[in-house]
Structure formats: C-alpha cells, structure tokens
Amino acid sequence: MRTERPQRLGNNRGDNNRGNSDDAGGDRSARRAVTVFPILVLAAGALGLLLPGSFTGWSESVPYLLGVVMFCMGITMTPEDFRGVAKRPWAVALGLVAHYVIMPGLGWAIAHLLDLPPQLAAGVILVGCAPSGTASNVVTYLARGDVALSVSVATVSTLVAPLVTPPLTLLLAGEYLPVDAGSMVTDILKTVLLPVLAGLVVRLLAGRFVERALPVLPWLSALTISVIVAVVVAGSADAIKSAAGLVFVAVVLHNGLGLALGYGAGRIGRLGEPASRAMAFEVGMQNSGLAASLATAHFSPLAALPAAVFSVWHNVSGAVTAAWLSRRGR
Numbered sequence: 485m486r487t488e489r490p491q492r493l494g495n496n497r498g499d500n501n502r503g504n505s506d507d508a509g510g511d512r513s514a515r516r517a518v519t520v521f522p523i524l525v526l527a528a529g530a531l532g533l534l535l536p537g538s539f540t541g542w543s544e545s546v547p548y549l550l551g552v553v554m555f556c557m558g559i560t561m562t563p564e565d566f567r568g569v570a571k572r573p574w575a576v577a578l579g580l581v582a583h584y585v586i587m588p589g590l591g592w593a594i595a596h597l598l599d600l601p602p603q604l605a606a607g608v609i610l611v612g613c614a615p616s617g618t619a620s621n622v623v624t625y626l627a628r629g630d631v632a633l634s635v636s637v638a639t640v641s642t643l644v645a646p647l648v649t650p651p652l653t654l655l656l657a658g659e660y661l662p663v664d665a666g667s668m669v670t671d672i673l674k675t676v677l678l679p680v681l682a683g684l685v686v687r688l689l690a691g692r693f694v695e696r697a698l699p700v701l702p703w704l705s706a707l708t709i710s711v712i713v714a715v716v717v718a719g720s721a722d723a724i725k726s727a728a729g730l731v732f733v734a735v736v737l738h739n740g741l742g743l744a745l746g747y748g749a750g751r752i753g754r755l756g757e758p759a760s761r762a763m764a765f766e767v768g769m770q771n772s773g774l775a776a777s778l779a780t781a782h783f784s785p786l787a788a789l790p791a792a793v794f795s796v797w798h799n800v801s802g803a804v805t806a807a808w809l810s811r812r813g814r
C-alpha cells in the first residue's frame with residue numbers, strides 16, 4: 485500500500501511554517517493509512533472465516549486482484565525511483581541481498597524449528613521468498629527512516645521477483661511439496677511485473693491525470709488486498725481453527741526476526757541510522773498478497789494461511805515499531 489513520495493513532504497519550501505504544516509499533514513495521512521489498513525485486513529479475514537461460503541469460487545480471481553495492487557504500485561513510480569538506485573547502488577544491493585537471504589532463510593529455519601506440516605511449512609517459506617511489502621515505504625516514513633532507499637529497494641526487489649522467488653522457493657520448500665518453478669515464473673510475470681510496468685507506462689504517458697488519482701490509490705490497494713485475504717481465509721477456514729495458533733507463532737517469529745536482522749544488516753553495512761531503519765522494514769515486511777496468490781495457485785488454500793496472517797501482523801508490528809523508532813529518534 486504505497487503512498488506517493490512521502491520523502492518530498494516539506495522539501496524546497498520557502499516558508500518553514502508551511503513546510504511544518506505539510507509534514508504534519510503527511511504524518512497524519514500516512515498514520516491513517518497504516519492504521520486503517522490492518523483493521524481492514526483483519527475485518528476481511530474475520531469475514532472469510534465466519535462466512536466462507538460467501539467466497540466460494542473466488543479463488544481464481546486472486547491473481548487478477550493482485551494485478552490491480554501491483555498496477556497501483558507501478559502507477560506511483562517515477563524516474564526518480566530508478567535514479568535513486570543509480571545514486572546508491574551499494575546500499576540498494578545490500579538491501580536486496582539482505583531481503584532475499586534473511587527472510588527465505590528465516591522461513592526455512594522456522595519451518596524446521598516448529599516442525600510445521602508440509603503445507604504450512606511451504607507457505608511460510610513462500611512468504612519469505614516474496615519481494616518487499618507494499619506498505620514498507622510508508623512505515624519507513626513514519627519511523628523517520630530513509631524513504632528514498634526504502635522505495636529503491638522495494639522497486640528492485642519487485643522487479644527481480646520473477647527471477648528470484650521461484651528458484652528460492654524450489655530450493656527451500658521443495659523438500660516439503662513439489663514446486664513448479666517455471667510455472668511460478670510465468671505467474672509472477674503476469675501478476676506482478678506486467679501490471680507494474682503497465683502502471684509505470686500510464687504514469688509516464690498521462691502523468692497530469694494520474695496526479696489527481698494518486699490520493700485514491702493507497703485505499704484502492706488496501707481494499708483489494710483485504711478482498712484477497714478474505715478469499716484466502718475462506719478457502720482454509722476449516723483448517724484455521726486447528727492451525728491458527730501455530731501459524732501465528734511462526735509469523736511473529738518470521739516478521740520480528742526479519743525486522744531485527746534487517747536493521748542489523750544496515751548497521752553492519754555502515755549505512756547510518758535512517759538507512760538502517762529503512763532496511764529493517766524492507767527486510768521484515770513482505771508482499772504477502774503475492775505469497776497468498778502463489779500459495780493458492782501452486783500449493784493449496786492451507787499453504788496460503790501464513791501469508792494471510794502475515795498480511796495483518798506485519799502491518800501492525802510495522803506501525804508499532806515505526807512509532808517506537810520515531811520517538812527514539814526525537
């Protein structure tokens with residue numbers, strides 16, 4: 485759930501009071517988005533659990549819904565995002581490697597540590613192999629982190645996902661379930677890369693009209709992700725009652741250790757405090773919508789359960805962590 489250029493709020497202002505007012509407005513808007521989003525997702529999950537019959541036959545729509553989310557992400561991109569990668573290739577490369585090493589590794593380790601059943605183990609690992617979460621740059625902004633770095637890492641991790649996510653899933657989850665990496669590459673290209681590129685093209689060709697729609701896009705993404713969660717939860721409603729506790733433990737460990745190790749990677753890489761905060765959220769927050777879609781298509785609705793729980797939890801933990809880091813920064 486990406487917002488448009490929060491790092492620019494208050495910049496290049498001749499009037500300091502006006503700049504402070506813009507910063508306050510940006511803070512309020514970002515906090516609203518990060519607060520309302522997990523509430524929407526939690527409500528959608530409850531709806532899918534209580535009324536699973538209402539979503540019968542919806543599972544085939546999940547990839548298309550995810551395509552809407554990724555199109556919204558692409559339409560918020562600008563050439564500045566890609567220039568940011570060129571300006572700091574070392575920091576972006578470190579963020580990319582940390583993301584695709586720490587989270588997949590943690591997913592595999594947690595699956596073994598908790599002795600998860602094959603379907604749940606594959607689901608946890610698949611969450612770890614997904615690209616950065618769509619709300620990571622908003623949370624980085626709230627934490628007073630390096631938003632430019634956050635946007636750059638999220639952009640690159642999404643663009644390389646078709647090349648990285650399938651082989652990592654095959655390597656780490658193949659011991660639990662058969663993984664068709666080739667088919668997974670095709671699905672990621674169709675549901676992630678093509679919609680992102682389409683959104684970017686629309687932004688370049690119709691930038692003036694897109695600007696007017698930008699405030700609506702985060703809420704469109706939030707509502708769409710909520711529908712995805714409702715469909716995924718409804719598909720595994722019977723299994724949730726017996727497995728929810730175990731999955732919740734796995735998700736909390738996965739997300740919490742990812743945040744901590746991501747921050748640690750930034751400190752070890754001597755990127756500085758703001759960039760280390762960005763690294764924490766780029767590593768610890770995942771595109772769980774993509775993980776849920778892939779799990780449903782390639783494994784089973786039960787394998788998508790970790791992604792559904794992660795969708796709620798990482799936004800709650802991200803908002804709380806951002807508030808704590810922001811206060812510590814002051």
